[in-house]
Amino acid sequence: MNEAAPTKGLTFRRFKNGQSPWDPQDLTKKIFQQDKSYKCPTYVHRAPPCQGGCPSGHDIRGWLAIARGMDKPPVAGVSWQEYAFTRMMEANPFPASMGRVCPAPCEDGCNRNEVDDFVGINGVEQYVGDWAIENKLQAPKPPELSGKRVAVIGGGPGGLSAAYFLRQKGHAVTIHEAHDELGGMMRFGIPGYRTPRDMLDAEIARITSMDGVEVKTGLRVGRDVSIEELDRNFDAVFWAIGAQKGRPLPVPGADAVNCITGVEFLDTFNRGWLFSTAKKIVVVGGGDTSIDVASVARRLGHVTRSHRHDDAAASPGEFGYAAHDVASALEREGVSAVLTTLFPVEKMTAAEREREDAKREGIDIRGSVMPLEVIKDENGVATGLRMCECSMKGNVPIPVEGTDFVLECDMIISAIGQMADLSEGLEKLDSGRSSIAVDGLYKVRNVDKHFAGGDAIRPHLLTTAIGHGRIASETIDHFLHGEMEDKRPKVDVHQFNLLEELHARHLDPSPYDHLQVRGTDHAKFAIHNYEDRGSTQIIPHTQLFKGHFGYVARSTRDERHVDADSVLGDFAERIVGFTEEQAQTEGKRCMSCGMCFECDNCVIYCPQTAVFRVTKKDRAVGRYVDTDYTKCIGCHICADVCPTGYIQMGLGE
The missing domain is CATH 3.50.50.60 (FAD/NAD(P)-binding domain)
Structure with a gap:
């Protein structure tokens, strides 16, 4: 779905008007005449795709449930932001940073894309991370040292x-x-x-x-x-x-003195040592690093008159100047920055938002072109990059004959990979x-x-x-501890743990007396009719009742756009973080895939009142409803109307 223009209405319907999966007479029989069932509701936790797609293994669904107000802090006096921050830190100690720069594969896989538009996960993460910094929250106190x-x-x-x-x-x-x-x-x-x-x-x-x-x-x-x-x-x-x-360009002439890698360029810039004298820069790449290189080059411009502190470039510690500060202390003229990529522009690996910002700032992005040779003068200095148009066969560029051209430049920066x-x-x-x-x-x-x-x-x-x-x-x-694992879980993320949730709310099961009993529905030592498949299964959108969800527009973070005429020397942050209201709204848009979010559908629609709410004092995340198996007739209605796919029909007693 195009992020810039999401569908302004619902995109999912399970049935068309007049359609029904049931024969009316058969349904009546199932509801009112059936007297026993071998399949009843079981509550099955599975990992949501956002979490399965998060490389750090964030419990995204968990802290969105906190933002929406469903999962209340177990300790009185703790704000929801602090509770969400603690949950984030269980998997990723950099919420403010990653909320800004992570390209958010979690949002790409979000099941809400099948309804209207993905949940703004990065925005909520940044909001909570920034709130934690503003309120000076620290990491949880670590345990005593082990001696290792x-x-x-x-x-x-x-x-x-x-x-x-x-x-x-x-x-x-x-x-x-x-x-x-x-x-x-x-x-x-x-x-x-x-x-x-x-x-x-x-x-x-x-x-x-x-x-x-x-x-x-x-x-x-x-x-x-x-x-x-x-x-x-x-x-x-x-x-x-x-x-x-950085990986140098794999073409003749790439050893020119003014042909460098993107890693060198950004490292030098961020150490405060970079003062570019180039007026025309060509960046070869296509990923986020190449975008950063081209954007920094545009912001730096080129030096036309230096100040006395410029000599500190070779030893920045003496004066403490960073490139951000020095940029404003130098008179600069504009730099022509061209970014080239093997792929068509719309298929670049760089995030769309970064790509559009780069265009707005005056960077010329040219897709479907490949470098052929660095052109050098008699002193070994690159004066241009010979290129041609290309098509892609997988990840291999195929040159198009007769399309050669030269990009004149004072500097070539290769941002094609690292090692x-x-x-x-x-x-x-x-x-x-x-x-x-x-x-x-x-x-x-x-x-x-x-x-x-x-x-x-x-x-x-x-x-x-x-x-x-x-x-x-x-x-x-x-x-x-001398006990190496054999292998890691299939879905290797920070998983929801029902026992930990119950323990945090002082609802631990009773000790097991090791006596044989038939059925566990009334036993206090067992977590009845619950199964945890989070480490092996990710729940797809096809197992949700998506018709439950109405259209709600996604909250988007504001951005401070910088145009080509004002980009020089502008190193201020571009993203404007969520407000608390926006963060909570996005929390409410989460469909809680694979985990109950307390919508009451199963309670309302059960024709036998077999599904019921757990008493308020015994509730916890994942323990909101229960089933009276003496009443259940196995009609499957509760599973059909469960928006999150948490209810599965299975055998049990």
Whole structure:
């Protein structure tokens, strides 16, 4: 569905007018004359597609239920925002950051797309993350130290995530970071107008301020500290060194002095060292990094007159100037930035919103073209990029003969991919493809007590690296306890746990007396007629009663649009976060796929009053209704009218 112009009405109907799946006489017999059934309602939890598609494994449905007001804080005096923040931190310690920059695969898979438009998940996440920063919320207090020590190599999203979750499991952590500051790609690969530095600093500080977390910056493992030293001093090692080397253009002439990679460009910019003198820049790519490169180039412009502090570019620490600040202290003229991609523009991997912003800011995006050769002058300086039109066969570009042309330029930036830097003492970790090879538990192959995650094993999203850190921390925890797992769950996310929910509300089942009984519907030791399939199944939209949901327009975050004439030197944030009302509205739009959201349909439509509400004092998420099996006749109506697919017909007693 086109995000810019969602359908202004319902798109789903189960039946057309006059249609019915039942013969009226047969239905009457089923309801009023049946006296027994071998199938009755069971309550089955399954993972929603938003959660299954989230690389960090967020319990998205869970914190949207909090935003909508269904899941109330179990402790008096706790706001819904704090309760939602705590839930978010169980899977991802960077809600404010990821609410801004994650391309939201959760929204792409949202079942609400089948009704009107997806739920604005990123917007709610950003709102809660920003609220937590404004109200100075800290991470949950970690447990006592276990006596085990883990070295985390790399202070980016993957390493910080692993450090956070390892400390929450009781282990001491030492983060080793080659840069002078933590943040990795969140700081050195993404411009500050996308990840504001004060926000990023606040989210990182929550992790590093925990007792038992030590940080060592300006230290490169392999050169300053050997792997052998890590083995002697730590019980386990987690590698999260990222993909710090950009891939150069695979064409003749790419060794020109003014032909660099996008990683180098953004790293230099975000360190405050970048002062471009180029007037014409060509960026080759198509992903979010290439958009960032082109956007930064437009904002920087080119230097026409320098000030005395420009010499600080080679040593920014002396004056403390960042490129954001320096940009406003320099007189600049406009830069012509052309972004080229192999794919048609509408099929670029960059998010549509980022692509449209780039066009608005004056970036010329050209699709279906491929580079052929970097044209150099007698001094080895690139003066142009020879290209041609192309079509795509899968991921392989096919040149179109007779379509060659040259883009004149002063600088060429290659943003076509990244790889890990495994030089200077890290060669034993190299899989042979400039990456670290791991097994399904994120253990480094053929290297004892070493684990890895993030872009070092496969360049992907920041959220993916955070998820790797969370999962690897669980594996490392098992390893430190001497009980390694065999495999991870099929749906490897932070799952809803009914027992934990009942425990939080002091509704734990009674102890089991180990006496044999027939049926558990009246037993206090059992969670009756409930099954948890969340780790193995994702519920599709076809198993929801979508006709329950009316059209509700999606809340969208406002944006501060910058046009081509005013983009120079503009490094202020573009996204305007949700209000509380907008966040709650999006929470209410969530269809709670795979989990009861207390709509009462099953209670209202049951012809035998077999389905009933649990008493208010005994209610919890997932325990809102129950079934009297002595009344149930198995007519299936409750399952048919369940909007969330939580009710399944099954055998039970």
